[in-house]
Amino acid sequence: MIKWQKTLLKLGALATVLTLAGCSTAKSNGSAQGNNPGKTIKIGVNMELSGSAAGYGQQQKQGIQLAVNKINQAGGIKVGQSKKKIQLVIRDNKTSNTTAASVAAQLVNNDKVVAVVGPAATNAGTASIPNMTKAEVPSVSPSATDPGYTLQKNGTVQKYIFRACFQNNYQGSSAATFMTKNLKAKNVAILTDNSSDYGTGLTKAFKQSYTGKIVSSQTFQEGDKDFNAILTALKHKRIDAIYAPGYYSELGLIIKQARQAGINVPIVGSDGMADAKLTKIAGKANTSNIYYTTPFSTKAGETNAQAASFLKAYRAKYHTTAPTFSALAYDSVYMIKSAIESEHSANSVKITTGLAHLKNFKGVTGTITMNQHHNPEKSMVIEKLTNGRVSQAYTIK
């Protein structure tokens, strides 16, 4: 499997080089840098709409469409004297790195978009960077959490690459602090989704900042359904808590099987868990003593006006509580809008400047200031679930 992926990656790199070679000749007409808007502001969506990450990609698409509809209903984005509407160009990258790269090329060269939202996953995002940079079009990923995503190999920032979510180091270390200080956990076990950079990155960050003893560190794969063997082995070890960074589809099963096996210690996870489906999979009675770090609390509606209106609009359209991924994608669109307004231009290079200088942007997932590494700085929330409901939210600054 891995070898197969490597071959694909190589082919992808080749394809990228070829596309780039093609576009460098096509784009030599001189004039202004980057892409300019026409009658409408074209925003591209490079998203995982099919394949293994399609669940997250679809949720993000919903968030993006919700945001765009809302902006267009209000007349569009003010650029200079007139208001222009947003036109979305949605393309599926099939959760494939090579496709993500070619989708990026298509969006910037053929569709002439001025900004891109996506991809959802770090790997697909990284594969698209060369094409985005070449065309000088910014991209905002709602959920690429790898710390290296917005950085070049030498540590300088990728000029055109932004994200709306936390990067792993911050989230992992916050979980470590929370487990030591609030849960007083001295011995923990770690269960990592090692099929994604997300899971492994969070575990790495957690291990670096956790001061207690790590009794056992186990891994699982995306799509696994049976965790009984790992959990039975953990049951007879002395542990105060479990740290399990991953997505709700597997975490729901881990929670269910852990509680059924009689493991009742707190289980702490990350924002991939923040989804109403978690409780549905795990079962209400099992979902107690569960914590996760998240940028967006569904309780946020009580204090944050943006979040309240977003939650309401989402429920009206999709008849369910908005998941974190939709909220992050929604914010990504509004971040681009805010950048266009502050620069008074929808030229792609200007939008990049606007995104880099984003300050005190009031989003659904908190008040965001973009730092020099293109990571959003916002406060983190840790939610506690009791009987499947959020019973408490701790804010970490």
Add this chain to the structure above:
Amino acid sequence: MQTFGQQLINGLSLGSIYALLALGYTMVYGIIKLINFAHGDIYMLGAFWGYYVINGLHFNFIFAMLSAMIFCALVGVLIEYFAYRPLRHSPRITALITAIGVSFLLENTMTYFFSANTRNFPQVITTVTYHVLGLHISNIQLLILGTACLLMLLLEIIIKRTKMGKAMRAVSVDPEAAQLVGINLNHTISFTFALGSAMAGAAGVLIGLYYNSIDPLMGMTPGIKAFVAAVIGGIGSVPGASVGGFLIGLLETGVQAVGLSAYKDAVVYVVLIVILLVLPAGIFGKKTKEKV
């Protein structure tokens, strides 16, 4: 000791699912020498069928499972009729690639129409956990083990004691000679697909109930593991597939029990390689000399 017993239960419940799936692989291979890679996806279809009839038509568990078996049997027959039958006389690799194509078709059609989201399976049977000698065993685990053993027994009876079973065995030995003695080749092959797919459908509903989570790609990994189980047991051999399935289940559980969870898949494939080197025909496979 308690942990060991518990892990044994874990391994057997996991293994029974692999065994049910491996049976479908092995029967189809036995009869037309085709590795039906779409088999794992039929299992997924079974789970989705269960999901919809329980939620929409309020079937109880038994009816949901039986109807899923009938539905999957139909799908299996249709797939054979439209995808594999026209290729019966083409090279084996053509049929193999078609099987992979059918698998992708099923996965992506389901993703397109029903979205890739993970859904929770309706819990028609409340989980009750029994504590016996310090071991936890749930009624659903017992149900899975029981149903799997029952179905395997039924299959064995069908193959060994019925006329159709006799025809299946005849076709697997020599299709042309079987035709000469008056066996309808097409009917026999369709019947084999129906039988194998029905097993997969049952496994789908059982898994849905056990793990409470289904998605359009759920057939991929179990499909490959079941294929490995069929090969280890000796592809083409029905008891071999059952034993192979349980073996893989126990092996995976064992590897995780000793704390090597990162290597659980690797170990399964290493065992496959070792078996292929030492016993190329698998544990129950017959050694046949290739006639030239």
